Amino acid sequence: QVQLVESGGGLVQTGGSLRLSCAASGRTFSDYTMAWFRQAPGKKREFVTFISWNAGSTYYANSVKGRFTISRDNAKNTLYLQMNNLKPEDTAVYYCAAASKYYSGTDSGEYRYWGQGTQVTVSS
Numbered sequence: 001q002v003q004l005v006e007s008g009g010g011l012v013q014t015g016g017s018l019r020l021s022c023a024a025s026g027r028t029f030s031d032y033t034m035a036w037f038r039q040a041p042g043k044k045r046e047f048v049t050f051i052s053w054n055a056g057s058t059y060y061a062n063s064v065k066g067r068f069t070i071s072r073d074n075a076k077n078t079l080y081l082q083m084n085n086l087k088p089e090d091t092a093v094y095y096c097a098a099a100s101k102y103y104s105g106t107d108s109g110e111y112r113y114w115g116q117g118t119q120v121t122v123s124s
Helices: none
Strands: 002-007 010-013 018-026 032-039 046-051 058-060 068-073 078-083 092-100 111-114 118-123
Touching: 002 092, 002 111, 018 032, 018 092, 018 118, 032 068, 032 078, 032 111, 046 068, 046 078, 058 068, 078 092
Parallel strands: 010 118
Antiparallel strands: 002 018, 018 078, 032 046, 032 092, 046 058, 068 078, 092 111, 092 118
């Protein structure tokens, strides 16, 4: 089992930046594809980005491409999301999630382990 704890959320103005972290514990971090999802009030949870177990591949939703960067440090068991040029529509609870290293995709159902989420609010 993997335990995931997000941090780094907060309130930021439009155009600002935030860096989210997700600390993993339990099983070997490098055994997992890692992803970020988000859920805005009244909306369904949506895929943001994923990174393969060895950081060899990444993929982004069109809505964040060019503004967000996912990375991981397997030695520190930590996943990151650097968010730049934030927009009000980025306001959501952000969740990190873990899937088998043999899966690389956007389907939330394939991600077995989830953190509790961290709130990101972008003011206009």
